[in-house]
Amino acid sequence: MKHNFGAGPCILPKEVFQEASQAVLDFDNTGLSILEISHRSKEFEAVVIETERLVRELLNVPHGYSVLFLQGGASQQFAMVPMNILPEGAKAAYLDTGVWASKAAKEAKKVGQVEVVASSSDRNYCYVPKGYEIPSDAAYFHFTSNNTIYGTEVFETPKASIPIVVDMSSDILSRNINVADYDLIYAGAQKNMGPAGVTLVIIKDDLFGKSGRTLPTIFGYEAHAKAGSMYNTPPVFSIYVSMLNLRWLKAKGGIAVIEQENIVKARTLYDEIERNPYFRGTADVADRSRMNVTFVMDTPELEAEFLALAKERNLIGIKGHRSVGGFRASIYNALSIGSINALVDAMQEFEEGKK
Structure with a gap:
């Protein structure tokens, strides 16, 4: 998948x-x-x-x-x-x-x-x-x-x-x-x-x-x-x-239901970005988008390595825009929490591999 x-x-x-x-x-x-x-x-x-x-x-x-x-x-x-x-x-x-x-x-x-x-x-x-x-x-x-x-x-x-x-x-x-x-x-x-x-x-x-x-x-x-x-x-x-x-x-169930799903998806990914020492969010916390999650690594040299792991785990389209760099996870309505969890798992796997 x-x-x-x-x-x-x-x-x-x-x-x-x-x-x-x-x-x-x-x-x-x-x-x-x-x-x-x-x-x-x-x-x-x-x-x-x-x-x-x-x-x-x-x-x-x-x-x-x-x-x-x-x-x-x-x-x-x-x-x-x-x-x-x-x-x-x-x-x-x-x-x-x-x-x-x-x-x-x-x-x-x-x-x-x-x-x-x-x-x-x-x-x-x-x-x-x-x-x-x-x-x-x-x-x-x-x-x-x-x-x-x-x-x-x-x-x-x-x-x-x-x-x-x-x-x-x-x-x-x-x-x-x-x-x-x-x-x-x-x-x-x-x-x-x-x-x-x-x-x-x-x-x-x-x-x-x-x-x-x-x-x-x-x-x-x-x-x-x-x-x-x-x-x-x-x-x-x-x-x-x-x-x-x-x-x-x-x-x-309409927009009220999808909004709650989007809140959970965004919170799950942002929480991992905050927790994981290898990643850092680029947008100010108060203004973070629920639709497009942007983040980078403090060690940019490792970004290519994480992109390679993401590809192996079938995580598609997370390379950030050239004006920001790093990564961008667009988590629109139809993206499931399962996909968010797959990305979080890859981030944790990357962290474990560096210990």
Whole structure:
């Protein structure tokens, strides 16, 4: 058995893979593959309807929000957000907590003014800034809730008198949130929701047309909302597999249950990092991510040796990002506590071998 700690595309439940593979051969007894079925067919329209319903149910999305399934990933949202809600001559406020947050601000600067309210770049993004002020004259405030490369996560929603926009690509559906605290949520599906190719957007309807800009239709949120995410040919397979994964999450008991599992998984691994003299966490304790656990060795020369042991034990994808080094264990929803225990066992085996 392989234990997949890769940062994305994500691990998915085995039963989701099995059902999706069957649909590739014959979708819903239509005699057609999910890969070839018309996106205008009643069978696929039912998929989109159910996927939206599951998102609304699992996240308790309030009335007055639209749920969209778009393409282009979070990187496209870096541009679509300011295009849609940053008026000409106005400014947007951004919190810089890592590579993706920085890229989001960089794209917004191509559309209008950006004020970076705080940054943790001074310590290689190993913490989440605190005590910053969000300007009340900005059109919106943007932050990234989980930073996959650096292993930090924002657990308390910043308070502001202006619309709040959040990139939840790597922790969506992993913990309870109050959607009403946000005006726009976006998330690439490929961490916790489904395969790469679809991006979830949850947007308050009041934001439609807020920028006052004349946009190409495909870049306007309102057009996608009016078309039920069918303005252009949608990512059929990605939406379908996301639906299967959302069904799995609901059957487990929903987000309250998966959040508790994620807390246990993260605590188990962080406890071993704290205990084991060969490993050290890179993120400040208060800001440690439950989704991406980053750690290093005080003796970097030993890292290659531990990676070799991990490979022997079928622990896949734990090499850290080049900007941090060391190791990164991405422990998304579908990763079992058994896989966490396998990694902990390998860390303890490494320790024993050095005595």
